[in-house]
Amino acid sequence: MPELPEVETIRHRVEVAIAGKTVKSVEIYSPGLRRLSPRDLQERLPGQRVISVDRRGKYLLMRCSSGTVIFHLGISGSLLLRSPVAPPRTNDHFDILMEDETILRFHDTRHFGRVAWTQDDPMHHPLLAQLGPEPLGDGFDGHSLHRMTRGRSIAIKPFLMDSHNVSGIGNMYASEALFLARIAPTRASGRLTEAECRVIVASIRETLQQALTTEEQALSAGAGDEVDPAVAVSFNVYGRSGQPCRRCGTSIKRIRQGERSTFYCEVCQK
Template sequence: MPELPEVETTRRGVAPYLELATVRELVIRESRLRWPIPADLPARIAGQPIRNLRRRAKYLLIGFDTGTLIIHLGMSGSLRVLTEAFPPEKHDHFDLVLASGVRLRYRDPRRFGALLWADGDASEHPLIAALGPEPLSDAFDAGHLAAALQRTRRAVKLAIMDNHVVVGVGNIYASESLFRSGVHPERAAATLNPEEIDRLVAAIKATLTEAISAGGSTLRDFVDSEGKPGYFQLNAFVYGRNDTPCRVCGTLIRQIRIGQRTSYYCPHCQR
């Protein structure tokens, strides 16, 4: 599933084409996504100038004078920029066509993504209002994380993957951040001491920053706006490296299940 780095990579890829552009039309070929695409959406945005393009958690927000277009990539979605009107393929569900002729095409084999509309302030939309802070913002610091972890004894890996605690720390990035901070993924969240919390916050920020720079991870379905895969997973310390030597100490990486998700850790480096 595309996570924060993949969505941010997509945002950066499409931004030069969308920012300050005007929408000619929205062409919907399949409206049955995770939630039905609103029937009046093409009429709402036709002829409207795009004012901004933002990301909140895993949502892309395209701002207009009258509201905000909310896009979620779901489990297998991708957005690609087309400079010509190439014939759509089976899983190409909608095109956002700009006045310049450029098309933003959404492809989603599993149809678990979303195209929705928010009147007024998009931050008040039900899908966005309760989200935690952005991990690369100043709002996500040791004080915030310490307060969140003190309230739960669940595994720390599950806690940092909770979008109410902090957004965008998906399975791959949680495993990598915990390795970098030296924290075992099964540790009860409330048992982390201040030094460990400091290290974990720094590790989350560093891991996600590197992942964005690498264009996201080599997930099976993820490609960026130019159709290229991400490469962060090639540099992973633990994720997907079960029974291979730790790159730091040489101990074999182990694989376990936490909250129905596969997790990886080094039994020597992580306590």
Template sequence: MPELPEVEVTRLGISPYVEGEQVQKVLVHQAKLRWLVPNEVHLVEGLTIEKVSRRAKYLFLHTSVGDIMLHLGMSGKMRVVESALPRKKHDHIEILFTSGNKLVLNDARRFGSCLWRGANEPESKLISNLGPEPLTEAFDGNRLHQLSREKQTPVKSFIMDNSVVVGVGNIYANESLFLSGIDPRRAAGKVSKARYLRLSENIKKVLALAIEQGGTTLKDFAQADGNPGYFAQHLRVYGRAGEPCEVCKKNIKSKVIGQRNTFYCIGCQR
């Protein structure tokens, strides 16, 4: 599943080719995604995409009458190509521009979505109760410490709660906890303020580095055969069960926490 860094790289990748472009036509080839694609998305035809923004893992194409709200789901990806190029399998939505290019949403598993929010409508319930963005000043260790008091839930599940902070997916939670020396099984309420301060900084560091590394794939968003997705990352614990820790050489352990595979070092994390 594309996580926050992958979605942010998608935003960075499509923005130069979408912002300021006039929409000629919206083609919905498959309306049955996670939710039915509403007819209102056609309201953008003839209008200009003023801005592309992101909130959590949702992307917004802003116009004067409202926003198209996109989510990549489990397998979705976007690319910008020439409008004349034929559709590929699983290209469900094409937004054609008068410039001769088109923005394409491809989603093999159809867990993604394309929704609409009118200019005068309230914020979607899908994002109204989300926590702060992790790379902003609104997110820090003080917030984590305050919200965690008395909580018995594992700290890994706690930082993956979107009401606490958005976008800390499974890979990035594992890596951040390792860098902070915190056992992912530890109760969130048992983690000290000092350790949460360190954890919040490492979450920012891990996500920012992932986005920076993803920047090398930006050219792929404007290629006919572009297939932007996950980018090369140096993973210290994730997916390395049974392998020696790079720091202490003890074997990396694996455990399912909150229905997600969790990886940690018993020597470095306590």
């Protein structure tokens, strides 16, 4: 699933390519998407000028002259920039064609992506209204994390992954940030001290910023539209079950928390 650094990288690349341009048409290849039929976009988008492309959590917002398209990439989705001569592939759902012939293509292999349209403030849309603070924003700090976790028995890793608490932290980077913070993912969130919460927030910011830098470098080096974070990022714990910890040499442990795999070092993380 695309996580926050991947979504932010897509946002920047798409905004540079289409901001200020006008939508000419919408071409549909596969109409079956969650939330909204692309046929609605076919009626609403032509003639719209793209103002900006923003991000809220893992959602992308294409702000237009009289409304906003909200994208969620689901498990396997992406927004691809294509030329008019590039034929659609399997699992390409629709194209948004600009007047200068730039194509924004929605690709989703597993069909879990969402697309919504609103003419109101998108931050009040049901998809966005209940999201927690941005992990890289000013509204998320050690004090606020400590306050949010009071009285909570849930383990810190699933707490961080709940978008109602913090918006956009996925499985990979939650594991990596907690390793950097030396906090066990199984710790009860309500028992963390404020000092530990400050360390966790700083580790989340460092982990996400490093991933953003790595993705941008990979794209600049000609990696194409889509960068696989499992390849681009050198993980300390994620996906390294049974391999030696880069700090102490102990074998990395893999457990299940909810429906997700968690990776950590039981010696370094307490």
